[in-house]
Amino acid sequence: MNIKVLGACCKRSLETYENTKLAAKALGLDATVENIGDPGEIAGYGVMRTPAVVVDEKVISQGRFLRQKDAEALLKKHLGL
C-alpha cells in the first residue's frame, strides 16, 4: 500500500506526515508513507488545501491537521478495518 501526505511547507503538514507514519505503523500496515511537496503533484490530485492524505492514489482527507489517533481512525475507516 502506498500512502502520500501532501504538503511540506508548514508545521501543520509536516506534523500530519509524522503522525500518519506513526498511525500506519501502529495499525501494522504494510505501507510506504511519503511526503509530497511539489505543487504540481499536489494540484494533480485536485487538492487545494494541505495537508492532504492520499491512499493508493485516492484522496481520503484534505485541509485537516491529523493527530495520530485521527490518522488511525481515518485509515481504519478507509480500509474497512
Next chain:
Amino acid sequence: MESLRAAWDFFQNQVLGMHWLNTLVGRILTSLGVDTGTRLGGSAQFFVYDTIKILVLLSVLIYGISYIQSFFPPERTKKILGRFHGLTANTLSALLGTVTPFCSCSSIPLFIGFTNAGLPLGVTFSFLISSPLVDLGSLILLMSVFGAKIAVAYVSVGLVLAVAGGTILGRLGLEEYVQKFKTAGSVDIESPDLTREERLQYSLEQVRETVGRVYPYVLVGVGIGALIHNWIPAGWIQTVLGARNPFSVVLATVIGVPMYADIFGTIPVAEALYAKGVGLGTILSFMMAVTALSLPSIVMLGKVVKPKLLGIFVGIVTFGIIVIGYLFNAFGFVLA
C-alpha cells in the same frame, strides 16, 4: 433610538472593546505598586490589556468563523465561481475569499486548482487579494479597536481593491504568463458532507492551530504598539506619518509590503499609531500592505506565475493601496 445607541455603544466598548478589562488590568497593576501614569506602567497596562483582549477575541472569532467556513471549502468555491462571468464572478470571488479558509501554504495548489478548472485569471486574483486582506475576524477585531464605521470602511475598500485589481489583471490578457503544470487536468474531488459534530471539532482544531501559529505575531505587534503608545513622541510620528508629510501614505505602504504579519498582529500597531494622530488613510494603507502582500507570499506566487505577471500583480495592488490611503486621508473626516 437613544437607548438603541446606548446599547450599541455598550456592546462596542465593553463587549468588543473590553474597556472593563483595561480598567481591571490598571487596578491590578496599581495594587501591585505599579504606577500606570508613568511610561513604563502605561506600557505594561497596554501590553497586558491588548494581549489578553486580542487572544480572547481571536479564539472566540476563529471558533465561530471556522464553523461558517466549513461550509465553503475551496473545492466548493471553485464550483460556484465556475458558473459566473465578468464582474459578477470577480465580486463573488472577492466575497468568497473572505469566508474560504486559506493558508499561504495552500496558495499554489489553490492557484493551480482554480486556473486548471478554467476560472479566468482575474477571478483567481480577486480571490487571492481578498483572502488574506479581508476576513470576518478582522472585521470584528477592527470594530473592537476602531469602531464600526472604520471597520466597515476597511472591509468595503478591501473588497473594492480585490474586485478592481482582479478585473484589471483579467483585462490585460496575461494568461501566457502562468507557469504550466503537468497535472491530471481539472480534478473534482468530493468534499464529504460534514456532520455538525465534525464541523464543531474542525472549528476547535482551527482555534488551536491558528492561535498557536499567530500568537508570536500578536505579542510582537502589541509590543511595538506599547512602544509607540508610550515611548515615541507624538511629534516624531506625526512628522513622518502625519498630515504634514505628503508622502506618509507611500511610506506606510512601502514599509508594509515586504512585511509578513498576520492582521491580528498588525491591528495593535495601527491602534497605537491612530492614538498618536496618524491619519486614517495612512493606517489603512499600512494594514492593507502588511496583510495583502508579503515577501514570502510573493516568493510563493513566483513559482506559479512568471515575473512579468508577478510584477504587474504587486504593482496594481500596491498602487490600489496607496490610492485608498490618500482617499481616506482626504475624506476620512466623514467617518469620524
